[in-house]
Amino acid sequence: MTTGLSPEDTTAAIAALGTLIRGHRLRIGLTQRELADLSTISVRAIRDLEKGKAQRPRTDTLRLIADGLRLGPRARTALEEAGRRGHRNGTGRHRPAERTAPPAPLHPLVERRAEAAVLTEELRSGAERLVTLVGLSGVGKTRLALETAAQLHDAGFTVLWHTAPGAVADCLPGDDDAGTALAADCADYLRGDGCADDLPPSPVAGPQDRGPLLVLDGVDTADLVFPRLARLQREYPGLRLLLTAAEPWNVPGERLFLVSPLDAPDPAAGIRPDAPAVRLFLGRLRRVRPDLVPDERDLADIAWVCHRLDGHPLALAAAASWLTVCDLRTLRGIVESDPAALLDPIADGRSGPGLQDRVTKALAALPAGHRQLIGGLCAAGAREFELQDVLRLTGESLPHCGRVIRDLLISGVVRSSSDGGRSAFRVLCVVRAALSAAVPAPSAAA
Incomplete structure (x- = not known):
C-alpha cells in the first residue's frame, strides 16, 4: 500500500502551507522582508512558500519561519504538520472552509446607521459595485465599513477584508487564515505588486449576486491599477469593492461617499445630551472615569468641547x-x-x-493653492466661511472656487456648517490646531 500523496494532493498541501504562513504573517503585521530578517530565510523563499511554489520545504526552513513568526507550541505543530501533509481541514489553496466574515469592531457604532443602511442597500442590490469612503483620518471610515460589511455578510455575502500595510487596524483580526490570505492576494493583484500577475481563484460558490465583498481598508488609491479591477470582476462574478481611503480613486464607476464628523450642535442653542458627538464622548468618559456621573454643568462643558472639536471622533476620543x-x-x-x-x-x-501627524499628512497631500487658502481662512479668524470668502481670497472664478471647496470637503479638512441655516463651511479645529503647532514659536530674542 502506498502512503504518498497524489500530485493533486501534494499541490493542495503546499498551497495550504503557504496560506498558513501568510495568515500568521499578516496577523502580526509583518511584511515578507521583515519576516525574512527575523527568520534569516530569503524573501524569495518566503514568497515562493506563500505562493505555493516551493514543493519540498525543509524542516529547518519551517522551524526558522516559526521562530520568526513567534509561534506558540500548537501553532508551530500545525505549521510543521502542514509542511508534511497539508491542513487536515484544507481543500485547496485559497478556498475558505466557510463564508468568511469581516473582522470584529473595537468600538460600538455611533450615529452611522443611516449611512450604513444606504451603503448596504447600494452594494447589496448591485446599484454600486465600487464605493470609496473618504474623509479626514480618524473620522470613522473604518467603523462605517465594518458595519456595512457585517450587514452584507448577514445578507449572504462572503466578505474579504484587507487592512493595508501601515494603516491603523481599528478592528480585531479575523480568524480565517485562508480568507485573510485571499484578501491580501486580491489587494496585491489590484496594486500590481511583484508576482501578483496571476488572478487569485474565486472562493465563492453560490449566487453571483451574493458576493464577494472585497474591502480594502486604508488603501492608497494611487497604487491601484484600474484595468486589473475588470479582470478581477470577471474572476469574481458579482464582486463588490469597498475602499476606505484618504483620496478618491477617480475612476469610472466609482461611488464617492464622504464620511463627515459627527453632529455637534452649538451649545449656545441649548444642550443636547443625545447629540451624536456628545454620546460618543460620554461613552469614552465612562471608560476612563466610570466614577463620574455628569451633572448639568458637566454636560455643558462636554457639549462645548464636542462643538469646539467639530465632532471629530478621534479628536473626541483623544x-x-x-x-x-x-x-x-x-x-x-x-x-x-x-x-x-x-x-x-x-x-x-x-x-x-497620532491625530496631529495624520492631519499634517492630509494637509501636505493638498495642492499648494489649497493649503494657502486654508492658511488664509485660518488667519482671517472667522469661525465659518462662505463661497464668497473663497472668491475674495483667491481671486479665481466661481467654478474654480466651487471645485476647491469640494476638494477640501472630500479631504475632510473642512466640513459643512448648518448652525446658521445657510451654505457655510468651517475649517476643522484639529486642522487649525495642527497648523498652529507647525508654526515655530518666536524666539526669546525676537
Whole structure:
C-alpha cells in the first residue's frame, strides 16, 4: 500500500502551507522582508512558500519561519504538520472552509446607521459595485465599513477584508487564515505588486449576486491599477469593492461617499445630551472615569468641547483620554486655549500615528493653492466661511472656487456648517490646531 500523496494532493498541501504562513504573517503585521530578517530565510523563499511554489520545504526552513513568526507550541505543530501533509481541514489553496466574515469592531457604532443602511442597500442590490469612503483620518471610515460589511455578510455575502500595510487596524483580526490570505492576494493583484500577475481563484460558490465583498481598508488609491479591477470582476462574478481611503480613486464607476464628523450642535442653542458627538464622548468618559456621573454643568462643558472639536471622533476620543489626569472644566480650558495639546491621546500611542501627524499628512497631500487658502481662512479668524470668502481670497472664478471647496470637503479638512441655516463651511479645529503647532514659536530674542 502506498502512503504518498497524489500530485493533486501534494499541490493542495503546499498551497495550504503557504496560506498558513501568510495568515500568521499578516496577523502580526509583518511584511515578507521583515519576516525574512527575523527568520534569516530569503524573501524569495518566503514568497515562493506563500505562493505555493516551493514543493519540498525543509524542516529547518519551517522551524526558522516559526521562530520568526513567534509561534506558540500548537501553532508551530500545525505549521510543521502542514509542511508534511497539508491542513487536515484544507481543500485547496485559497478556498475558505466557510463564508468568511469581516473582522470584529473595537468600538460600538455611533450615529452611522443611516449611512450604513444606504451603503448596504447600494452594494447589496448591485446599484454600486465600487464605493470609496473618504474623509479626514480618524473620522470613522473604518467603523462605517465594518458595519456595512457585517450587514452584507448577514445578507449572504462572503466578505474579504484587507487592512493595508501601515494603516491603523481599528478592528480585531479575523480568524480565517485562508480568507485573510485571499484578501491580501486580491489587494496585491489590484496594486500590481511583484508576482501578483496571476488572478487569485474565486472562493465563492453560490449566487453571483451574493458576493464577494472585497474591502480594502486604508488603501492608497494611487497604487491601484484600474484595468486589473475588470479582470478581477470577471474572476469574481458579482464582486463588490469597498475602499476606505484618504483620496478618491477617480475612476469610472466609482461611488464617492464622504464620511463627515459627527453632529455637534452649538451649545449656545441649548444642550443636547443625545447629540451624536456628545454620546460618543460620554461613552469614552465612562471608560476612563466610570466614577463620574455628569451633572448639568458637566454636560455643558462636554457639549462645548464636542462643538469646539467639530465632532471629530478621534479628536473626541483623544480629549476624553485626558480626563484621567484632569477634570472637565480644566479640559474645556485646554481645548479653548491650546487644542493642539489634546490631538493625541494620553496613552502610549501603540495604536498608530497620532491625530496631529495624520492631519499634517492630509494637509501636505493638498495642492499648494489649497493649503494657502486654508492658511488664509485660518488667519482671517472667522469661525465659518462662505463661497464668497473663497472668491475674495483667491481671486479665481466661481467654478474654480466651487471645485476647491469640494476638494477640501472630500479631504475632510473642512466640513459643512448648518448652525446658521445657510451654505457655510468651517475649517476643522484639529486642522487649525495642527497648523498652529507647525508654526515655530518666536524666539526669546525676537
